[in-house]
């Protein structure tokens with residue numbers, strides 16, 4: 049069955065894409081996973097299989113690509129993240145929505161019926177229950193990124209019910225990884241801190257010390273994303289996007305875990321505009337639907353994640 053799948057990853061040079069492509073190539077074979085982006089990819093992606101510059105905003109090119117390479121599944125990871133989107137609200141809305149609508153339409157018009165699109169904890173807002181945030185609850189986001197994610201979830205469900213597009217999605221928490229740095233998110237502090245801890249032994253956090261947010265190590269995010277995409281469609285009761293939980297912590301707790309391993313490490317706090325965004329988001333997530341429907345589970349707790357991050361960020365500086 050794997051042999052017949054041809055997979056297109058849009059946004060393959062970003063934080064998620066650069067790891068997802070390699071994981072998919074292990075499963076489906078190097079030549080059947082097509083990496084595309086408007087930026088150059090990592091050398092490992094370039095060397096291991098097909099990569100092409102492709103702009104998801106160009107509908108005709110996208111459709112042509114999908115038909116030409118007989119694509120059966122699309123992962124569309126292109127997005128302007130929360131912090132950056134607040135600086136260019138209208139542009140961010142246009143990019144995020146057009147990127148999604150183009151892939152939904154391509155899925156409708158082609159054989160690439162299975163579509164993954166990432167939603168986010170940003171769909172929630174200050175009126176949402178903050179702890180153990182339920183799957184089905186109040187969604188009144190205050191950021192343009194969050195508004196685009198709620199709208200995107202609705203459109204995904206619409207295309208699924210009306211046109212039979214096999215739309216699948218998770219609400220990612222902050223993702224922590226070392227291969228490619230994130231860009232422009234509110235949860236990015238939890239990645240930056242490792243680089244600064246290794247390089248300078250100090251970090252100035254743009255979120256306050258007690259701002260608790262849901263996070264997840266990238267390996268868990270990738271494994272669960274692929275698990276969702278390989279699950280039986282009949283088992284999926286949520287047609288929009290699944291809550292998935294990883295680990296929740298504050299900047300102070302993360303700094304303490306780093307200090308245990310780097311005793312000289314110091315942190316100070318200088319909250320900027322992203323503090324307000326973070327305060328509007330949940331602190332922890334109830335992912336019981338994802339666990340029950342398709343077996344969502346995680347392997348990395350805070351301690352294990354900090355060990356792996358420090359080991360690999362150190363290696364990067366030694367290279």
Ligand code: AKB
Pocket residue numbers: 129130131167168169170193220221222223232233234235236
């Ligand atoms: C962001 O901070 O914007 C993202 C997200 C939680 O979706 N990491």
